[in-house]
Amino acid sequence: MSLADVRALYRGEEVTLTREKMAGAHQVVGVVISDPSSGNFPSNQVIIQNTRRKLTRGIVLQFGTPSSTPLVVGDSVVVETEGAALKSINGALHITGLQPSAVTKVKSGITVNPRTVSLEALVNKPGDYEGTLVKIVAGNITPTPTRTSTYSGDKQMTDGNGNNIILHTQSTATFAQERLWPSATYTGVPLAGVNPQAQTPTLLLSLRSINDVEDQSGPLYPGFPETFDNPSLVKDSYNMNPLRGVVDNTIDFSTGSWKLFYSIVGQTPGRDRFTGTWGIRMQDGRPANQSPYVQMNFDLPNGASKVTYIYGAYYTDASSTWWIEYSQDKGKTWKKVGPTMTEAGNWTRTATVLMDISGPVRFRLFKQGLGANNPPAVFNGRFAFDNFAVYAGVE
Template sequence: MLGTWTSCEYDNYEAQEGSLSPVIAIQDIRHLYKGEDVVLTRQNMKEAYQVRGTVISDYANGNVVPGTIVLQSFKKGLTKGITLHLGDAAANFALGDSLLVENIENAVLTKVNGALQLRGINPGSITKVATNRPVTPINVTAYLLDSLPENYEATLVRVYAGAIKPNPSVTDTYTGLKALTDGTDTIDLNTEPSATFATATLPASATFTGIAMPFAASPADAPKARLWPRNLNDMVDVGGPIYEGFPETFEGPTKTSYTSPATLDLKTGKWRFTQALLGPTAGRDRFSLPGLQAVRFQQNLSSAAYLQMEFNVLNGASKVSFSYGAYYTDASSTFRLEYSTDDGKTWKAYGPNITDANSVAKTITYTMDIPGKVRFRINKLGLGTTNNTSINNGRLNIDDFAVYEKM
């Protein structure tokens, strides 16, 4: 009969086999740590003695804790990771290697500078099952990483629309700790001097991928999130500095009517709302925490709805980013980014129409090279009433609208 464990324990039962599995999930290893070192045994692992996962660290490019690799797996609906300390043998395992650690008995689960490590594993017990396995990053905000650092520890994450503060000079490099913000919070971008890209020029803004790793100088300190990029390919959508005051988070006033007032004074300037309000409904409006509201466009219109800057940014644009999603359980909709270089007299579409809004908010980034003064707007097309076949025209949320200076 299948046993039932409390929430602080775990179920190591392999249903298909009808017996306890020899493989323990990474999250179950992590649950064993209660503030003191733990020696792993079959007893405390419910007869398990192996662990498996994919290497997400890139030892060859050097931005790692010396002698370690980071192993990540997806099991029981959760993505979790852990650091393995292997000494010199860590160099034998590459990014994308799928590993089976055949014996973790007597390994020690400990915490080093705020992050869990497994130490004392015999490298000879590790079997390389496959190579070049792809791993998809978890999309997160700096706020989530900073407020819940242990939830994302040792996993591959992506922070969209990141900006380095203060703005780096042309001589600044990746080496050391750099303040990385996405408008929701600020975390540290961590690059070791040993990294192959340590002396590369630091971009003012980019979408940053890396391994989330908490840091605490002592056990008494609260862990703070750090993002460890693995190589230069982890920085994409490189652009100029974010304009002062951006991203526009739409957190200032309230607006409960789709029609009035037509314009609002927000922290970045004046914005025009046409058939749009500021939605504060948690679980329905797709605002980015710690924010409490997002722009919400009306549904089923036969004419366009707009969110429009009524001011120019003056140093051109290298990039625009924002988050979007469908309100509550609404159908998707069709919208596009538009820009004007003549003070809003005429508008041009930038990029294709977007049609994939759903209940999970996502971030989109447009790279561009527009000189001089420019302003932007979102145009939600007036397609008529949703029929869930040829027409989808549900309510749409927009949040965290950011504009970046021309490079």
């Protein structure tokens, strides 16, 4: 039986798993995604996930005693479930009452790629991700950790938009005393739990090792990410096109004043790429060879260690070519930082650009003018992005 179907059997009360209740099935299969050897997962628990009918779901296998047959990340297993119990422990679904002999390893070394997910999606649809391997880009720890802060304990992670979970690290974890950075990209396993401060339901994200931490940086600047949400705007009024008589495209968003050049504030669901109600849409090859950009008209005081944003092609448009630029002379001159990007499709992804800039700085997203879109020779479709975030320099 798929783990999605097993999870669906739970209706608020403990369920004894029988062939009758499982429509004749008596086994589940999955790939191990937890790592008890790291010390950050209970030794009597193993977390598995599988994908059936395009649904990826996971569950905790709980044994009465620590398993005598060690299982590691990437092991494919078959689990005999007849007579075991499906129950909720602190909100997380477990299959309990298992003996080590109920689990048979059939293969090792399977690669499980994490699903990249936003904190907003985790908070709003926890059941879609609980007990599976996920990657959270630019998770921000609040309050901001100091140089001596470590992973040990429960730390609140936020996206700056009011979505919060807990980064949970056992004191016994092999990386518990490693330095905790203000922001990083985390790969781990979320499980339902309780916020230790507020005593309210939340998700607890557990890492498998220090290798699950990437793109460490300084703290997110207050007020960011910029979501470009301003309901008073009329989206077509800010496309700076002299042919249409538009000469002033400076807009005040929540973080400050921004300039939009051959770019507009878009709000078409399924076409523009945004997480709130608005996002930025940049022009394609009309008029020819113009290079759209969206730039800050203000400086941030403490340098920068990272920029992140979500992006994709507008609707079904072709991809384009773009990059991030910065200025330290109040916008008189601009320098490229990070890679040239050329991949954008009918999806939303997160870009992360690492840097080491000291002193006051401002940024812009610059889309290269390539002329009229003409695949396969020229890819220059409309480009959309949102949630532009800047992280201060590292102390």
